[in-house]
Amino acid sequence: MIFEDIKKSLDQQFPDLVLVAGEDPFHFITIALNKWSRLARFLHNNKDLKFDSLHCITGIDNGPENCLEVRYNLFSMTHRHWLEVRIELDRTDPRLPSVEQIWRTADWLERETYDMYGIIFEGHRDLRRILLEDDWEGWPLRKDYITPEFYREMPVPKDKI
Amino acid sequence: MEHDVRKSSDNIIISSLDKLISWARSTSPWYFQFGLACCAIEMMATAASRHDLERIGMMPRSSPRQADVMIVSGTVTLKMATRIKRLYAQMADPKYVISMGSCATSGGPYWQYGYHVLKGVDLIIPVDVYIPGCPPRPESLLEGLLKLQEKIRHERPISEKLK
Numbered sequence: 059m060i061f062e063d064i065k066k067s068l069d070q071q072f073p074d075l076v077l078v079a080g081e082d083p084f085h086f087i088t089i090a091l092n093k094w095s096r097l098a099r100f101l102h103n104n105k106d107l108k109f110d111s112l113h114c115i116t117g118i119d120n121g122p123e124n125c126l127e128v129r130y131n132l133f134s135m136t137h138r139h140w141l142e143v144r145i146e147l148d149r150t151d152p153r154l155p156s157v158e159q160i161w162r163t164a165d166w167l168e169r170e171t172y173d174m175y176g177i178i179f180e181g182h183r184d185l186r187r188i189l190l191e192d193d194w195e196g197w198p199l200r201k202d203y204i205t206p207e208f209y210r211e212m213p214v215p216k217d218k219i
Numbered sequence: 220m221e222h223d224v225r226k227s228s229d230n231i232i233i234s235s236l237d238k239l240i241s242w243a244r245s246t247s248p249w250y251f252q253f254g255l256a257c258c259a260i261e262m263m264a265t266a267a268s269r270h271d272l273e274r275i276g277m278m279p280r281s282s283p284r285q286a287d288v289m290i291v292s293g294t295v296t297l298k299m300a301t302r303i304k305r306l307y308a309q310m311a312d313p314k315y316v317i318s319m320g321s322c323a324t325s326g327g328p329y330w331q332y333g334y335h336v337l338k339g340v341d342l343i344i345p346v347d348v349y350i351p352g353c354p355p356r357p358e359s360l361l362e363g364l365l366k367l368q369e370k371i372r373h374e375r376p377i378s379e380k381l382k
Contacts, residue, residue: 190335191298198334205334209297212337 061085086142095155112161117175156182174199245371251286252279256293258320258354265357283309294322
């Protein structure tokens with residue numbers, strides 16, 4: 059299915075769903091936060107779309123003045139088509155529904171996004187840090203992150219040694 | 220040891236216990252089998268048939284209790300650093316540490332902006348031999364290990380204790 063057809067079938071199912079659509083470099087749609095949970099289930103279950111594979115979840119920080127963003131790269135093994143879904147989040151309280159129970163691979167991907175950006179995936183059954191230590195403070199890939207001077211009495215920046 | 224050995228006709232070797240112990244230690248420094256990053260691949264290559272660490276008496280041990288040498292082979296993240304400290308404490312004396320590659324020595328490519336990397340493993344445990352390289356070739360690691368053996372061979376464990 060080509061992107062125009064995917065978009066048409068989404069428009070039929072959810073009117074006013076797609077805020078922005080384009081190609082950069084993959085075909086993407088930007089949607090509102092509150093539609094994501096229903097859309098995810100539809101993308102996964104609809105027999106014409108059947109996005110059965112979630113390739114990647116990316117967190118993006120657009121700068122201290124701007125929003126956080128999450129991008130999902132979906133692929134259909136059955137129909138061989140791609141779609142990128144973008145969702146913009148409020149910086150002060152970044153929350154969005156988890157898709158961990160729809161695509162099982164989202165389990166670790168969401169944990170990593172949480173680990174690096176502090177984005178909370180509501181409904182995730184085991185949302186804790188995956189790469190960093192549990193007692194780590196802050197979200198390292200955010201633009202306004204300040205590197206700690208010491209971690210468990212070990213110096214972190216070079217000039218502290 | 221070679222210089223002091225006097226051979227009698229009855230196959231008796233006379234040496235000092237000091238030298239015997241340090242010679243025995245130097246020829247069988249078993250290393251702790253664990254790797255941290257890409258340096259570990261070179262360490263595996265060094266242990267494999269072409270370079271063959273066992274010909275200089277080095278054998279991998281999977282438990283810190285049985286190991287004499289810890290080869291810190293790769294990037295020491297802060298999360299791993301706490302584990303390394305504990306593993307080093309679990310090793311029995313005498314114990315030696317080799318810092319392999321630029322990451323373990325100084326943080327490597329993460330020395331400036333790595334929020335998660337310890338800038339040199341010598342900040343948490345004492346290091347005997349540093350091996351430069353990114354990653355060091357097996358020849359470099361072998362050179363470092365032979366240097367460590369040389370260092371161990373020049374130790375005098377008993378006379379140092381009696382001092």
